[in-house]
Amino acid sequence: MIPIIDTHLHLIYPDRFSYPWISGSHPLKGRWTIEDYWTEAKPLGIEAALHMEVDVDQADIEAETRFVLGQDGITGAIAACRPENPGFPMQLEALAAIPGVRGLRRILHEVPDSLSQTPHFAENLRRLPAHGLTFDLCLRPDQLPIGQALAAKCPDVTFILDHCGAQDITVGTLSPWRENIAAMAQMPNVVAKVSGIMAYAGRGWTLDAIRPYVEHIIESFGWDRVVWGSDHPVVTLGGSLTDWVTATRQIVSGASTDEQTKLFHANAKRIYRL
Template sequence: MRILDTHLHLVYPRQFSYPWLAGQPVLNREWTLEDYFAEAVPLGIESALHMEVDVAEQDMLAETEFVLALPRIIGAIAACRPENPAFVDQIERLSEHPHVKGVRRILHEAPDDLSQSDLFVENIRHLPDYDLSFDLCVRADQLGIGKMLVERAPDVSFILDHCGVPDVTGAGLDPWRADIKAIAKLPNLNAKVSGIIAYSGPDWTVQTLRPYVEHIIECFGWDRVVWGSDHPVVTKTGSLTRWVEASREIVSGATEDEQARLFHRNAERIYKA
C-alpha cells in the first residue's frame, strides 16, 4: 500500500532560521530530503507534502519556494499569519505557486485568543478564493477554540493535525475522546493521523496508540482521514519506520480500499495533490 506523507518537515539551517529549534536539541540540526527518503521509500512512501517548519517570518515564502523545487515533494502547506492585516497579500503571493496546497498557522503554542479575533476569522474565510486549505494545529485542551474557528469559517477546508494532540501520557483518552467526537461533526473538518507518538512517551507500543487512531477514524470516517509522518519530530520518541509499521498494524483489519483512503487517496482529494 503506497503512502503519500502529508506532514513532512525538512530543516535546512544554512538556508533558513528556525528560532524554536534552540529549545529542541534533539531536532536542532539539518534534516534533508535525501535522508528522509532513504528511509521512507522502502516503507512505501512515494511522495510527500511539505509542512511548514515555523521558520522566522522573513523566511516563510523562501522556505515554500525552496521545498517546492525538491524531488518527490508534490506540494506544500505554507506558513501564514492570519492575524496580520496583510494576510490576503500573503496568500495571493503563495497562490502564484500552483503546488501550494494549503497554509498553517501553529496555534498549539499560541495564546488561545489568537485564532478567535474577527480579523483572524475574516482572513481565513478568504482561503477558498485561492483554493487553499488550513491545517489546524491545536492541543487537546484547545479543541473547543479550534471548533469555534472551524464553525466560523464553514466554507474553508480544515485538516486537524496530530489527532488533536492528545495528552497520551497525562490526561489520556478523556476528555479528548468526547471533544474529538464533537468537533468531528463539522463537515468541513478532516483529521490527520500523525504526531501522536511525540506525546506518547518513549515506551509507547502499538496498543498505546491504537485507541487514539481508532477513535479518530471512527469519528471522522474513512473518507475524512489522511496520514502523516511528522518527520523528524517522530524521531523524538521513535522513528519513521516504527510509526509506519505501527500505523499499518493498527489498520490491518480494514479493507484494502479503506487503507488506500487513509494512506493516499483522501490526501490526493483533500489537498488536491
C-alpha cells in the same frame, strides 16, 4: 503494500532558514534533509510527500515554501502564514501564486488562544477557498473547542486537524480528548490527520497504548475524512519513521483495502488537490 502519501513532512535546513524554536540543545537541531528522509521512506512504501511548514522566521516563509517545492518527491507544500496580521491578504496572494502550494498553516498550540478567535482571523481564513487552499489546525487537546469554534466561523474552509488533536497526550487518559474529538468530527469541513501520536506518547509508547487514539479518530471522522502523516523528523522523539509506518499499518490491518487506500493516499489526493 498500499502506497503512502505523507501529508506531514518537515525539512530543516538551518544553513538556509531561521527556526526560532530550534535552539540550544533542542533534539531536532541540525539538518534534516530530503535525501535522508527518502533513504528511510521509500522502502516503507511512501511514494510522495507534502511539506509542512516548519515555523520558520516570518521573513523566511515564502523562501522556505519555494525551496521545498523544488525538492525530490515533494508533491505540494503547506505554507506558513499569519492570518492575525493586517497584511495577510497580500501574504495570501503571494503564497497562492506559488505553484504547488496546497494549503496554509498557522501554529496555534504555542500562541495565546485569543489569537485565532478574533473576527479578523476568521475573516482572513474565509479568503482561502477562493484560492483552493486548505488550513491545517495544530492544536493542543485543550484547544479543540477553540478549533471547533473557528471551523464553525469558516464553513467553506477545509480544515485538517493535525496529529489527531492529541499533542501533549498522557497515554491511557482519553478524556476529555475523546469527547472533544467526537464533537469536532461533527463539523463537516474538518478532516483529521493520523500523525504525531507516537512522538507525543514518548519513547515508552506501545502499540496498545496508541491504538485507541488512531481508532477513535477513524471511528469519529470516518474513512473518507482521514489522511496519514509522518510528522518527520518530530516523529523521532518517540521512535523512527519506520516504527510509525509499521505501527499504523498494524493498527489498520483489519480494515479493507479500500479503507486503507483512503487513509494512506486517496483522501490526500482529493483533499489537497494533488
